[in-house]
Amino acid sequence: MVVAQGIVKRFGDFEAVRGIDLTVEPGTCFALLGPNGAGKSTTIRMICCLTPVTSGRLEVLGQPAHPGNRALKRELGVVSQEDYLDPSLTVKENVELHGRFYGLEFQQARMRAGEWLEFMQLGTKANAQVRTLSGGMRRRLVIARALMGSPRLLILDEPTTGLDPQARIVVWTKVRELLGRGVTVLLTTHYMDEAERLADQLVVIDQGRILRRGTAPDLIEGVVGRDCLEIPACAPHQTQWIASTLGEEAGSIERQGDTVLVFSNNMDGVIERLRQACLLPSPYYRRRASLEDVFLRLIGRDLRE
Amino acid sequence: MVFRRNFLAWTKYYRSSVLLNFGEPLTNLLALGFGLGAYVAKMSGVPFIQFIGPGLLAVTAMNAVTFDMTFEAYDRLNQNGIYQSMVTAPLTVGQIVAGEYLWEGVRSLLYGTIFLIVLLLLGLVRSWWALVLPLPLFVTGVLFSAPALWVAARASNHEQLFYYLTLVITPMFMFSGVFFPIGRLPGPVRDMVEITPLYHVVNLVRALILGRLRPGLIGDSLWILAYTVGLAFLPVRVLRRRLAE
Ligand SMILES: Nc1ncnc2c1ncn2[C@@H]1O[C@H](COP(=O)(O)OP(=O)(O)OP(=O)(O)O)[C@@H](O)[C@H]1O
Numbered sequence: 001m002v003v004a005q006g007i008v009k010r011f012g013d014f015e016a017v018r019g020i021d022l023t024v025e026p027g028t029c030f031a032l033l034g035p036n037g038a039g040k041s042t043t044i045r046m047i048c049c050l051t052p053v054t055s056g057r058l059e060v061l062g063q064p065a066h067p068g069n070r071a072l073k074r075e076l077g078v079v080s081q082e083d084y085l086d087p088s089l090t091v092k093e094n095v096e097l098h099g100r101f102y103g104l105e106f107q108q109a110r111m112r113a114g115e116w117l118e119f120m121q122l123g124t125k126a127n128a129q130v131r132t133l134s135g136g137m138r139r140r141l142v143i144a145r146a147l148m149g150s151p152r153l154l155i156l157d158e159p160t161t162g163l164d165p166q167a168r169i170v171v172w173t174k175v176r177e178l179l180g181r182g183v184t185v186l187l188t189t190h191y192m193d194e195a196e197r198l199a200d201q202l203v204v205i206d207q208g209r210i211l212r213r214g215t216a217p218d219l220i221e222g223v224v225g226r227d228c229l230e231i232p233a234c235a236p237h238q239t240q241w242i243a244s245t246l247g248e249e250a251g252s253i254e255r256q257g258d259t260v261l262v263f264s265n266n267m268d269g270v271i272e273r274l275r276q277a278c279l280l281p282s283p284y285y286r287r288r289a290s291l292e293d294v295f296l297r298l299i300g301r302d303l304r305e
Numbered sequence: 306m307v308f309r310r311n312f313l314a315w316t317k318y319y320r321s322s323v324l325l326n327f328g329e330p331l332t333n334l335l336a337l338g339f340g341l342g343a344y345v346a347k348m349s350g351v352p353f354i355q356f357i358g359p360g361l362l363a364v365t366a367m368n369a370v371t372f373d374m375t376f377e378a379y380d381r382l383n384q385n386g387i388y389q390s391m392v393t394a395p396l397t398v399g400q401i402v403a404g405e406y407l408w409e410g411v412r413s414l415l416y417g418t419i420f421l422i423v424l425l426l427l428g429l430v431r432s433w434w435a436l437v438l439p440l441p442l443f444v445t446g447v448l449f450s451a452p453a454l455w456v457a458a459r460a461s462n463h464e465q466l467f468y469y470l471t472l473v474i475t476p477m478f479m480f481s482g483v484f485f486p487i488g489r490l491p492g493p494v495r496d497m498v499e500i501t502p503l504y505h506v507v508n509l510v511r512a513l514i515l516g517r518l519r520p521g522l523i524g525d526s527l528w529i530l531a532y533t534v535g536l537a538f539l540p541v542r543v544l545r546r547r548l549a550e
């Protein structure tokens with residue numbers, strides 16, 4: 001569905017995207033993860049034919065992606081990071097009009113608008129002014145609008161950023177429903193749980209490059225370790241002991257404030273070893289490692305300025 | 306062809322929001338015409354109000370599109386992302402610009418015609434030729450949309466739009482023969498005025514309303530058409546660049 005080979009995007013002398021390769025298989029959900037400014041939106045915008053690639057090869061649905069390729073644009077559904085709704089129109093008008101831009105006849109646009117609004121649970125809001133919508137409704141509206149062209153590939157740039165938990169769940173459910181209908185989905189997100197829940201394949205991007213790629217479980221096992229042991233209030237010398245006691249057993253050990261995180265694919269072994277060495281204080285917490293751990297490991301825990 | 310219809314659909318939606326703010330320039334211009342008219346004697350052989358009425362009609366047509374294509378277009382590009390969402394749906398920049406021109410032409414025609422009706426009610430329309438006016442009004446709308454849209458696409462804040470209004474539109478409004486014949490202006494100033502598009506629009510509109518047809522009007526019409534065609538493509542490139550950032 002999408003094949004990118006070494007795509008680069010330069011703004012003046014700043015390289016926002018520095019050679020990204022990725023392949024999105026039909027019918028799957030592909031997620032781009034990365035911190036602010038990583039180049040996710042820029043990558044997405046190139047794929048949506050909104051901005052040209054500086055160099056590299058980019059094919060979407062078998063066609064070269066560039067802003068002049070209207071035939072291709074018509075096959076895509078795009079939810080940009082910004083909502084870009086028309087404040088002077090009603091909910092229904094926004095969606096209908098978008099359908100008209102996609103080349104639908106009046107009646108057809110009207111019918112589809114009704115269907116997609118219903119699908120995104122906005123049926124009752126059809127005649128409301130856009131201004132009066134909550135953030136979650138706005139986002140759902142933007143998705144409904146993106147569906148007007150009945151796209152084979154739906155591209156979502158941070159679909160749930162800023163939404164409350166309920167609103168996010170609605171969006172997730174709908175995205176899964178669309179996946180079930182055979183739509184291919186490409187999304188970016190800051191939320192690891194979102195990626196974990198939706199994505200079949202994901203890549204972590206930072207500073208315009210791909211750091212890792214794979215499925216969520218692959219990344220968790222490969223980058224950190226399947227399970228995590230959190231030992232709070234641990235002095236630095238204790239950390240040393242733990243590290244030397246465990247040796248190879250631990251996948252990795254990390255300090256976060258005064259908490260020590262031990263990751264491993266063999267947590268039972270780790271706990272046993274620590275118990276034998278009398279290094280297992282109480283309380284300790286055992287949990288499954290998450291994509292969040294992967295992300296923090298790859299990107300670093302410190303806030304970069 | 307389908308797209309042309311889309312534009313019409315889109316312009317229709319816009320009309321509802323846009324009609325709301327059309328009363329104001331009309332009121333202002335009328336007040337101005339009456340206020341001054343009481344103090345000034347004849348001009349070019351007709352009463353002052355008879356002289357400026359057609360001139361103000363031309364200005365109404367110009368202003369009707371100028372404000373829309375500066376501030377509104379700026380917002381559509383920079384604030385609410387309406388143009389952005391249009392290029393996402395597969396409209397080309399050329400289609401967006403064409404759609405805007407079409408709408409602005411209609412807007413100019415609409416406001417101008419309403420103004421014409423007011424003039425008619427005041428007994429200031431002297432010729433059946435006034436019936437031809439919608440055509441030049443439409444063209445005038447397109448003509449003044451182009452530079453305004455160009456400015457809006459290049460501007461990085463609202464202040465820069467005011468520059469266009471105060472440095473281009475207002476002087477043109479004051480000097481282009483709306484309020485007085487330009488014959489008395491010093492030579493170089495007159496030459497400047499003669500190359501402004503508004504001057505030619507004023508000439509044409511006034512001649513049609515007063516029924517004073519003369520061969521020079523063909524020249525005026527050609528100027529107007531030349532400006533319209535010449536300026537029309539100006540904003541496309543800038544907009545394309547801005548939207549592909
Ligand atoms: N039009 C532009 N001109 C110049 N620089 C740009 C432009 N668009 C983006 N950038 C820069 O490119 C980098 C990547 O931006 P991008 O929007 O792709 O990041 P992102 O991963 O989507 O971040 P976020 O999570 O904040 O949305 C940023 O440093 C940004 O400042």
Ligand SMILES: [Mg+2]
Binds near residue numbers: 040081
């Ligand atoms: Mg972004």
